[in-house]
Amino acid sequence: MPIPFRCYLDTDVLVSAILESDPNWQKKHSKDAQSRAEKIQASEKVLFSEYLYAEKPKTSVFAISEFISKGRTERFGKKTFGEMYDIVSKEVSSRCEIINAEISQQGLPKIDSQWEKYWMFANISCNAETIDRRNNQPLGPKDLTFIYSLTQAGVHSSIGFGGSLPLPEPKYMKIVKFNSIQCSAPAFEILLFTKASEIANEYDIHLGDAIHVLYAQGNAEHIITNDSDFYKKWNDNPSFRGKSGLIVESSVNFVKWCTNRKWL
Numbered sequence: 001m002p003i004p005f006r007c008y009l010d011t012d013v014l015v016s017a018i019l020e021s022d023p024n025w026q027k028k029h030s031k032d033a034q035s036r037a038e039k040i041q042a043s044e045k046v047l048f049s050e051y052l053y054a055e056k057p058k059t060s061v062f063a064i065s066e067f068i069s070k071g072r073t074e075r076f077g078k079k080t081f082g083e084m085y086d087i088v089s090k091e092v093s094s095r096c097e098i099i100n101a102e103i104s105q106q107g108l109p110k111i112d113s114q115w116e117k118y119w120m121f122a123n124i125s126c127n128a129e130t131i132d133r134r135n136n137q138p139l140g141p142k143d144l145t146f147i148y149s150l151t152q153a154g155v156h157s158s159i160g161f162g163g164s165l166p167l168p169e170p171k172y173m174k175i176v177k178f179n180s181i182q183c184s185a186p187a188f189e190i191l192l193f194t195k196a197s198e199i200a201n202e203y204d205i206h207l208g209d210a211i212h213v214l215y216a217q218g219n220a221e222h223i224i225t226n227d228s229d230f231y232k233k234w235n236d237n238p239s240f241r242g243k244s245g246l247i248v249e250s251s252v253n254f255v256k257w258c259t260n261r262k263w264l
Contacts, residue, residue: 016043
């Protein structure tokens, strides 16, 4: 019988299950591989067990970004962005539901002239290859601007197009490849990091762990990690569980617990 609750896998579990389980990495880092063998094996079971979960385990855009960053370090062979995205597609996306942060906040400050610039929800400038949706004909590379902001005047959005060729209406244009992109989302940053800071202060945990908690709340009941500081601090204060609705557990203990209940 699959486990009757939802699990969130943090960055450390993804790193151990995929990057540290690589035989080539283990050859070059034999001492580390031996000392981390139990965590690596447990993480592999947590990620790759086909029949463990009633629904796919969750992970987050934040965990994926940290995972990609880890893979690009010298420790893991300085993989390229392309190589890491391929690994994410093959090993993570196919097994996990990758969730986005959903943040609600009340009691926001008045949006006066000093704060208007911080309530830009998206300001994206890019150069992209485009096609016409109606006939799949290429439109060539285009400079595009997407703006979505909240001001005292209300909500507005606009799309600007660069290039000499005439373009169809925006709804008929499809982006097929980004050549370059520049993004700014001050409002989202304020909400995300303010909320994460509140969690970090309340639970006395690292900001990065607080971001995992923020993603997991409402989406999972268990966070599985290999970060000993994170799960030890959580277990040393049972009130965290009541406040957050989450259990933070090491991959090793989680696998033992599942095995005892014959879920593995």
